[in-house]
Amino acid sequence: MSDFESGTDLEFSTLLYRERDGVAWVTLNRPERHNAFDLVMAEEIHRLWKTLRHRDSVRCVVLTGSGDKAFCTGIDRDTVVPQPSSPYMVDDPGVALGPKTADLWKPVVAAVNGMACGGAFYLLGECEFLIAAEHATFFDPHVTYGMVMAYEAVHLAQRMPHGELARLALLGTAERMTARRAYEIGFVSEVVPDNTALTAAAEQAARTIAACEPSAIEGTVRAVWAAREMSKAHAMATAPHLVQLGNIAPERQADLFATRAKGGDWRAR
Structure with missing residues (x-):
């Protein structure tokens, strides 16, 4: 995507941003951490969604990850999130990741280029539809490490059958849903052979959308x-x-x- 015109006024430390022909390409850019988000990335994603509400040159967004190993693997486990002393209040940086949470109603197409797990579902749960490379996989590690899968389950319950969600949630890291299986259950709308085809498919869909009113x-x-x-x-x-x-x-x-x-x-x- 290096040939895309650079959005010079939209620069981030954890994201790559390019814009062309009404389409914004947003790339999670922490490949050394499998594009896991930290507090900086969470803030930058939320700020970007808010900014795009006012950016009339953008009519559609493609969201993907750097490299070919991972789309996003949730929160970076080295991230420390300060918590209120009260058990009735929880600070979770993931809840503000989604475009709909930021009141962005321009369509967002997810191009899933590898592993997607845990907090990635905050993002995928608020995209219009998903296109996945053949090698993409989906899983949730919460129960394996003694944690409750809650927010992610709420997002996924709207997008996949109950039994499939329960299996993904309860088997933790012991099993991964393939892109083909995700397509069969309707979670993914299209599967393509590799990341080159993924970029082409996402661009075709996004440019078609961007050409409309x-x-x-x-x-x-x-x-x-x-x-x-x-x-x-x-x-x-x-x-x-x-x-x-x-x-x-x-x-x-x-x-x-x-x-x-x-x-x-x-x-x-």
Whole structure:
């Protein structure tokens, strides 16, 4: 991705940022730690999501990790997180990692380029869809090391069948879900042979999204998440407002229909 134009005004110590043709490429950049996040990365990711809310040049985001071994392996075990003295309050730097938590409603496509485990699910749980390289794997180490898998389970319960989540959670480090199995259960939407193909597939999807009207895309993202998180009645009541906010003017719709009526080129998946 070195040919991408650099976002010189968006510089980070733990992330790589590139932007081109309406697509922002965000790369977790701690490969020596398998892209595990520390307090600095957690702060930088959250700040980036907040910044992209105001960056109209970005219409879609691709999120990936450096190297070919890991997308993200959760929190860096050397990170010390100070905790309140009260047992009723917990500071967890992972809870602010997701784009939706930061109120970013531009679509985020995850390009999973290796291991994804533990706190990685804070990120993957709030992406629109996942594309994975064949060698990518998914697992959660919490129970192996005497910890409760809680926040991650909440995210994953919305994206995979109960039995698959329970198996992933309870077998800990003893078993990893392959990219193919993740595809079979609907957690991953596409599996590609390697990281080169992963970049190409993510770019094709992201550029297609970025070519559409931003208000329609963002309204659709809100509708999809409303359908997932609200009751059906509540989501249906929200739908007319999203349509009113996000639809472009009828004459502009007619122009797009005239130029795109045949749909253009398409690919089967």
